[in-house]
Amino acid sequence: MQDPIGFLRYQRVEAGKQFARARIRHWHEYEQIMPVRQASVQAQRCMDCGTPHCHRYCPVHNLIPDWNSLINEEDWYSAWLQLESTNNFPEFTGRICNAPCEDACTLSIGSQPVTIRSIELAIVERAWQSGWIKPQPARRKLFKRVAIIGSGPAGLACAQQLARAGYRVSVYEKSNRAGGLLRYGIPDFRLNKSVLERRLAQLHAEGVRFRCGVHVGYDLDFAALLRNQHAVVLACGAEQPRTLAVRGMSLHGIHFAMDYLTQQNRRVAGDFLSHEIAIDAGSKQVVVIGGGDTGGDCIGTAIRQGARQVTQIQYHDRPPDHVDKLQYWPQPVPEWHANDHDVEGCQHVWGYDTVAFTGQGGAVDGVVLQKLRWVKSADGRWQKQRLPGQLRHLPVQLVLLALGYAHPTHAGLLEQLSAGFDARGNIATSEDGFMTGRHGVFACGDARRGQSLVVWAIREGRQCAAAVDRWLSGNSQLPTV
Numbered sequence: 001m002q003d004p005i006g007f008l009r010y011q012r013v014e015a016g017k018q019f020a021r022a023r024i025r026h027w028h029e030y031e032q033i034m035p036v037r038q039a040s041v042q043a044q045r046c047m048d049c050g051t052p053h054c055h056r057y058c059p060v061h062n063l064i065p066d067w068n069s070l071i072n073e074e075d076w077y078s079a080w081l082q083l084e085s086t087n088n089f090p091e092f093t094g095r096i097c098n099a100p101c102e103d104a105c106t107l108s109i110g111s112q113p114v115t116i117r118s119i120e121l122a123i124v125e126r127a128w129q130s131g132w133i134k135p136q137p138a139r140r141k142l143f144k145r146v147a148i149i150g151s152g153p154a155g156l157a158c159a160q161q162l163a164r165a166g167y168r169v170s171v172y173e174k175s176n177r178a179g180g181l182l183r184y185g186i187p188d189f190r191l192n193k194s195v196l197e198r199r200l201a202q203l204h205a206e207g208v209r210f211r212c213g214v215h216v217g218y219d220l221d222f223a224a225l226l227r228n229q230h231a232v233v234l235a236c237g238a239e240q241p242r243t244l245a246v247r248g249m250s251l252h253g254i255h256f257a258m259d260y261l262t263q264q265n266r267r268v269a270g271d272f273l274s275h276e277i278a279i280d281a282g283s284k285q286v287v288v289i290g291g292g293d294t295g296g297d298c299i300g301t302a303i304r305q306g307a308r309q310v311t312q313i314q315y316h317d318r319p320p321d322h323v324d325k326l327q328y329w330p331q332p333v334p335e336w337h338a339n340d341h342d343v344e345g346c347q348h349v350w351g352y353d354t355v356a357f358t359g360q361g362g363a364v365d366g367v368v369l370q371k372l373r374w375v376k377s378a379d380g381r382w383q384k385q386r387l388p389g390q391l392r393h394l395p396v397q398l399v400l401l402a403l404g405y406a407h408p409t410h411a412g413l414l415e416q417l418s419a420g421f422d423a424r425g426n427i428a429t430s431e432d433g434f435m436t437g438r439h440g441v442f443a444c445g446d447a448r449r450g451q452s453l454v455v456w457a458i459r460e461g462r463q464c465a466a467a468v469d470r471w472l473s474g475n476s477q478l479p480t481v
């Protein structure tokens with residue numbers, strides 16, 4: 001039973017983070033896990049609304065008011081059962097979800113939202129510590145085989161659901177380790193890789209076979225794979241980065257964000273990287289072009305590598321300090337908040353376009369920026385206009401492009417199987433399911449949806465598993481969210 005006035009009695013208190021000056025000296029996670037006692041108190045702030053928008057706006061529809069109520073009653077085990085019924089990997093979302101649920105929390109209108117993400121993490125970590133999370137192998141094995149291409153959160157969620165339903169599941173991954181962007185995109189200071197290993201061990205014990213270092217479409221012919229499988233799921237992510245078409249792009253020292261982040265994740269994992277290919281921000285003036293999680297991870301990584309200065313360039317204006325929340329709620333409110341990397345020393349240039357890079361001896365030494373004005377066109381869309389003469393020049397020795405991802409890579413696998421694409425270049429699937437134009441070939445995650453979030457990838461993986469199960473067995477007991 002919820003405390004009816006808990007939201008008046010208690011203030012929002014966050015889980016806590018290590019101080020910036022200390023955390024930039026290492027690669028470990030710096031956000032703390034909320035202690036059990038604190039999580040119980042924070043859960044009492046939940047108003048248990050008649051219409052829980054948090055639940056609706058969580059892509060996997062986590063039963064948030066229910067677990068808040070259960071941990072309030074000290075029934076952590078039941079809270080865990082609720083949580084795992086909707087989310088295969090709450091230890092990932094509990095750490096790195098952008099938490100649309102908190103934007104939609106009713107309390108956020110006049111106060112601060114419930115600390116939903118931290119409570120989720122507290123529940124799942126308590127479950128791991130208490131030994132409640134065990135492999136759940138299928139009681140009855142089916143003879144049907146499913147291959148999943150890609151081991152990011154979409155592929156892993158799909159694999160786990162299908163293995164638990166009895167299918168013989170193999171996950172093919174082109175990298176040398178499983179995990180997708182959880183492994184080589186998101187840095188250890190936000191998601192320690194031991195958290196991923198722990199979950200992969202569970203999948204392994206449930207019968208999922210991992211074939212790492214196999215690039216389907218190159219090392220393995222797709223037609224040959226399909227001949228040996230009853231169904232194939234494409235969970236190969238959206239890996240095609242957006243780029244800039246400006247003067248000086250071929251200068252040495254300009255890199256895509258993922259090339260940079262992958263290297264650092266490999267270094268932390270103990271892999272050897274030769275000096276010739278190493279991208280290192282140490283003692284350099286670094287410019288990160290673009291925002292989002294990718295931009296943030298580049299900034300945090302450059303700061304930890306010992307960059308002299310890190311500046312983020314974004315083409316939109318700085319968000320206002322305050323807006324009328326009711327105009328936006330339950331969607332995210334576009335207000336300015338200092339983020340973790342601002343506290344660590346990142347600087348910003350707002351409202352500028354990158355128009356050229358300058359260099360000497362083949363290496364980049366500067367970026368030329370031009371001020372933008374945003375105007376609404378006749379059809380109501382915002383358009384950028386460069387303001388003549390308003391140029392800036394920043395000295396730079398390393399440029400990281402974090403401009404987002406256009407769609408999955410078409411060359412190789414997707415061209416081989418003639419999958420069919422939607423207008424944005426993502427894999428097209430049937431409207432009522434996840435099947436592509438090829439019989440028995442399904443798609444899920446960023447490859448189908450376009451670049452998105454981990455929690456959406458988990459949802460897609462779960463829904464796709466149910467679609468595969470329905471197609472192979474005629475019906476399915478697997479949950480559809």
Ligand SMILES: Cc1cc2nc3c(=O)[nH]c(=O)nc-3n(C[C@H](O)[C@H](O)[C@H](O)COP(=O)(O)OP(=O)(O)OC[C@H]3O[C@@H](n4cnc5c(N)ncnc54)[C@H](O)[C@@H]3O)c2cc1C
Pocket residue numbers: 096097098149150151152153154155156172173174175179180181182185186214215216217235236237238261293294297412413444445446447451452453454455457
């Ligand atoms: C730097 C960065 C930071 C991010 N931070 C966050 C965050 O904080 N919170 C959040 O919610 N989301 C974040 N995201 C987004 C999130 O990581 C993705 O939405 C999510 O990982 C998509 O999952 P997926 O399984 O569809 O694809 P991916 O995670 O991209 O996995 C696809 C996998 O398929 C493999 N693959 C591709 N082609 C083949 C092939 N032909 N053969 C074999 N294997 C293949 C790839 O190697 C990869 O491992 C971030 C993204 C990036 C790039």
Ligand code: SF4
Pocket residue numbers: 057058059060061062064093094097098099100101102116117120455
């Ligand atoms: S998965 Fe994300 S949106 Fe859902 S409850 Fe957790 S933090 Fe909120």
